[in-house]
Amino acid sequence: MAECHPVGFQWVMEAKARGATVVHVDPRFTRTSALADLHVPLRAGSDIAFLGGLVNYVLTHEKDFREYVLAYTNAATIVGEEFRDTEDLDGVFSGLDRENRSYDPMTWQYEGAVVQAASGERDQEYEERTEAESTIREAARGEAHGAGGAGVSGEIHTDETLTHPRCVFQILKRHYARYTPEMVEQVCGVPQETFRRVCELVTENSGRERTTAFAYAVGWTQHTVGAQYIRTASILQSLLGNIGRPGGGILALRGHASIQGSTDIPTLFNLLPGYIPMPHAHQNETLDEFVQAEGAEKGYWGNLRSYLVSLMKAWWGPAATEDNDYAFGYLPRLTGSHSTYETVMAQLEGTCHGYFLMGENPAVGSANAKMQRLGMAALDWLVVRDFSLIESATWWKDGPEIETGELRTEDIGTEVFFLPAAAHTEKSGSFTNTQRLLQWHRQAVEPQGDARSDLWFTYHLGRRIRAKLAGSADEMNRPLLDLTWDYPVHGAIAEPDAEAVLAEINGSGPDGRPLSAYTELTDDGSTSCGCWIYCGVYADGVNQADRRKPRTEQDWVAKEWAWAWPANRRILYNRASADPDGRPWSERKAYVWWDGQKWTGHDVPDFEPGKAPDYRPEEGAKGPDALSGTDAFIMQADGKAWLYAPAGLVDGPLPAHYEPHESPFTNPLYSQQSNPVRQVIRHPENRYQPPGSEVFPYVTTTYRLTEHHTAGGMSRWLPYLAELQPEFFCEISPELAAERGLEHLGWATIVTARTAIEARVLVTERLTPLRVGGRTLHQVGLPYHWGPNGLSTGDAANELAPVVLDPNTHIQEVKAMACDIRPGRRPRGPALLEFVREYRRRAGITDETGMEM
Amino acid sequence: MRGWLESWPVYRQFRGEDRSGRGESAMSRRTAELRPRVGTADRVVKSVCPYCAVGCGQDVFVKDEKVVQIEGDPDSPVSRGRLCPKGSASLQLTTGSARRYDVLYRRPYGTEWERLSLDEAMDMIADRVIEARERGWQWEEDGARVRRTMGFASLGGATLDNEENYLIKKLFTALGAIQIENQARI
Numbered sequence A: 001m002a003e004c005h006p007v008g009f010q011w012v013m014e015a016k017a018r019g020a021t022v023v024h025v026d027p028r029f030t031r032t033s034a035l036a037d038l039h040v041p042l043r044a045g046s047d048i049a050f051l052g053g054l055v056n057y058v059l060t061h062e063k064d065f066r067e068y069v070l071a072y073t074n075a076a077t078i079v080g081e082e083f084r085d086t087e088d089l090d091g092v093f094s095g096l097d098r099e100n101r102s103y104d105p106m107t108w109q110y111e112g113a114v115v116q117a118a119s120g121e122r123d124q125e126y127e128e129r130t131e132a133e134s135t136i137r138e139a140a141r142g143e144a145h146g147a148g149g150a151g152v153s154g155e156i157h158t159d160e161t162l163t164h165p166r167c168v169f170q171i172l173k174r175h176y177a178r179y180t181p182e183m184v185e186q187v188c189g190v191p192q193e194t195f196r197r198v199c200e201l202v203t204e205n206s207g208r209e210r211t212t213a214f215a216y217a218v219g220w221t222q223h224t225v226g227a228q229y230i231r232t233a234s235i236l237q238s239l240l241g242n243i244g245r246p247g248g249g250i251l252a253l254r255g256h257a258s259i260q261g262s263t264d265i266p267t268l269f270n271l272l273p274g275y276i277p278m279p280h281a282h283q284n285e286t287l288d289e290f291v292q293a294e295g296a297e298k299g300y301w302g303n304l305r306s307y308l309v310s311l312m313k314a315w316w317g318p319a320a321t322e323d324n325d326y327a328f329g330y331l332p333r334l335t336g337s338h339s340t341y342e343t344v345m346a347q348l349e350g351t352c353h354g355y356f357l358m359g360e361n362p363a364v365g366s367a368n369a370k371m372q373r374l375g376m377a378a379l380d381w382l383v384v385r386d387f388s389l390i391e392s393a394t395w396w397k398d399g400p401e402i403e404t405g406e407l408r409t410e411d412i413g414t415e416v417f418f419l420p421a422a423a424h425t426e427k428s429g430s431f432t433n434t435q436r437l438l439q440w441h442r443q444a445v446e447p448q449g450d451a452r453s454d455l456w457f458t459y460h461l462g463r464r465i466r467a468k469l470a471g472s473a474d475e476m477n478r479p480l481l482d483l484t485w486d487y488p489v490h491g492a493i494a495e496p497d498a499e500a501v502l503a504e505i506n507g508s509g510p511d512g513r514p515l516s517a518y519t520e521l522t523d524d525g526s527t528s529c530g531c532w533i534y535c536g537v538y539a540d541g542v543n544q545a546d547r548r549k550p551r552t553e554q555d556w557v558a559k560e561w562a563w564a565w566p567a568n569r570r571i572l573y574n575r576a577s578a579d580p581d582g583r584p585w586s587e588r589k590a591y592v593w594w595d596g597q598k599w600t601g602h603d604v605p606d607f608e609p610g611k612a613p614d615y616r617p618e619e620g621a622k623g624p625d626a627l628s629g630t631d632a633f634i635m636q637a638d639g640k641a642w643l644y645a646p647a648g649l650v651d652g653p654l655p656a657h658y659e660p661h662e663s664p665f666t667n668p669l670y671s672q673q674s675n676p677v678r679q680v681i682r683h684p685e686n687r688y689q690p691p692g693s694e695v696f697p698y699v700t701t702t703y704r705l706t707e708h709h710t711a712g713g714m715s716r717w718l719p720y721l722a723e724l725q726p727e728f729f730c731e732i733s734p735e736l737a738a739e740r741g742l743e744h745l746g747w748a749t750i751v752t753a754r755t756a757i758e759a760r761v762l763v764t765e766r767l768t769p770l771r772v773g774g775r776t777l778h779q780v781g782l783p784y785h786w787g788p789n790g791l792s793t794g795d796a797a798n799e800l801a802p803v804v805l806d807p808n809t810h811i812q813e814v815k816a817m818a819c820d821i822r823p824g825r826r827p828r829g830p831a832l833l834e835f836v837r838e839y840r841r842r843a844g845i846t847d848e849t850g851m852e853m
Numbered sequence B: 001m002r003g004w005l006e007s008w009p010v011y012r013q014f015r016g017e018d019r020s021g022r023g024e025s026a027m028s029r030r031t032a033e034l035r036p037r038v039g040t041a042d043r044v045v046k047s048v049c050p051y052c053a054v055g056c057g058q059d060v061f062v063k064d065e066k067v068v069q070i071e072g073d074p075d076s077p078v079s080r081g082r083l084c085p086k087g088s089a090s091l092q093l094t095t096g097s098a099r100r101y102d103v104l105y106r107r108p109y110g111t112e113w114e115r116l117s118l119d120e121a122m123d124m125i126a127d128r129v130i131e132a133r134e135r136g137w138q139w140e141e142d143g144a145r146v147r148r149t150m151g152f153a154s155l156g157g158a159t160l161d162n163e164e165n166y167l168i169k170k171l172f173t174a175l176g177a178i179q180i181e182n183q184a185r186i
């Protein structure tokens, strides 16, 4: 965190100054470790074993916050009889369909009820939920960053004594019993004493009086079990009562200025704004069938119809009417996954002809960067919008394949447009930061030359296309021509008014006035709203994201600085900061509470303001009305934090440790080696390594540096930053340097089944050998910012990575890979290809390697 | 004479409070007359760092319609005026020599970049989208209605504004495109 989110880390230091203990768990010793009380190096790719060990410690030593667990989690809920755990099936869950490499999750459900998922894959029980016929096999999976929400139909059975053998608490106990300190030591390479110390620190610092927070960077997501990493932390934090309370939580430290915003208002294939799923193709599906399948009976997802109809009104205005199902049929339909890696496959297959890159540099930033470039070389046209000539704009001229002779510039048919982008100082707009805070940046100056904002580009592109197709009677053009696309423009370049777009996102009522909360949305077409969770950001016609009351003039929650979704709430599920009766768990940790008439406190309460703690819903109540006065997790169908996830994940209701797809070790926990439903892609340029291969004995992991940013497009061209980190390097321990004859400041070649890259060698004790599975393991650290263009240059670490994905999120595994390392520079030209082929031969790699379940 | 004497650091050192001669007394006239860029700016515009998701506040100093300095915003409860090396380099990001201001075009099988006007480029791109969209159009797949195009795709958005992402998703969805993705997947 000190490296990648340095200014955020000042708050960790503030906490430390006030007595907090800081534990840093990371394969490398970094600036964070230097300031932590305890640094725990572990094997990359073993976090579920580590966190599972913590869960086991909490359960065996009865360290859970029992009142919280009983009131706010699903610990007491009884799971259906058909469910079989990894304990019963040696490492897999019931419902595994080996032929289709997927799970049927029906056996994971609660007894007596079918629940809809909080977030993640909500289409998986479509047929059961609608009893409709579907001829299409749904292969699409889930979304990791969801806002949450879930539906339950039927009656949930519970056992408040937590002793029923099929209650969640008992299942959890059995499932994690094998995650002992001995096992943690063997899997993670963390000595038992160190691990016990962490267990003590975390549990001693949790309960009524104290809370513990987990912060992770998105490296947790870049595994074939990424979503399950975060699930394990959720289980632990829920057991310890650390969710919805000040100083608690699981904090995702995200890496781009508005990566949260681009998930909330998603430029993602599987979502519509506000985490409404994109519809899948089903026979004659109506809006109501969709809502029935994807929505929930209880909780705020019960109002999905209002959110969706209001979105359709924002997009299609008067053309969205009750008679045409509010233009629901205008939305294109998914059939499976259409993620960025599938898009590359479609480019290679010749079915995707054109490609827009807007501020992203996949030619060095995505896993198996060569496949990205080959995909682009198969396009008809490519539009790159960026500040400088990044690698994704110039690969046809000077990319690595030109050097090896695999591509010849004269043979590449791709037409390339480079359009310069405007900087944040040259346009107005909002970023959503990692804590869901929308902050407005105001335009300072006009962009020069041809530089334009993406708002300008998208608006004027749409305007031109609409003009060219105007008058067309073709049904295919109806959604485009009916689209609401009139935004006021200003200035010499006709820049669209960003605040007008924000107002559309916020939404308006029947009188055209801005809405102030999503609770005002209706499903009769009288309200419009471009993103329901952002409703209120333009309340009273005021740009709430542009509020800038100085921190010195307000309290520590700083509610009058910018605007947080939803409803300007700074901590989600904060009803859980009070006990079931509505009193703060302790004075020290008071945050929101029931004052006898209403909910009040330091933050905007995440609860219906007038709903008393003793409120119990009437029979048959629906939506928010069905939540009781103690159902703190208001987006969940049962109002509870899920220790066990009966739906929503495609790879199991509980996290289990699986080895990375390419691991030098066999799984000590189960005979199932890797996530059985991980997403593999078969392609000659994407060959996999066999597990346990001696040819690739080391583990490598990628990461960021303070001085550079992601794939380098915004940092490698800057003299200041290039001077601070002038070229690509790898970090290795003195022991590994001795073992392989690597010299400090010399060159190393790092090899995987995909290719070989070279890096300067940094020999440092920041990396330390670990004892894993009875032998010594060396790890190689690779910052991934580089590419051949710009001022600070080097090979791209992502050349090494395979495309193998988390089945929930379709995110690639780049945080734990097996590799070889040797002294000297890599071969050049065609010799590089031969060099890698020789490695493949030695490791016995074929097109079947790594494809097993 | 007196002016000359007062400009002599040794004289100032003995007369003033800076007896060690390491402060004001050693200052040259040129140094004394230097003014910070932030002091002479025409206006200060409130902004946010464009790099990571911490979201540090920035003050953008503008003089003669040019950005002359970017500093941390002390009012921000997120950052309290601090910026890390990246945020501190944003002046170079926004005004540095690495930025390009011209549209460039590489024709199929071409070996070099060519120049193109923005207007022409926009028109050509609009035509390309229409064509690729039609070529990849699908009404049905496996008997179910899909009403979409697989003909073009888009990648990027995590570095952009919410309003920009909103228009991209809205326009491309209305065109029937589904392969719309960004860095959150990566």
Ligand code: SF4
Binding pocket: A004, A005, A006, A007, A008, B049, B050, B051, B052, B053, B054, B055, B056, B079, B082, B083, B084, B085, B086, B087, B088
């Ligand atoms: S200044 Fe640094 S820590 Fe702050 S938002 Fe920018 S990149 Fe992130």
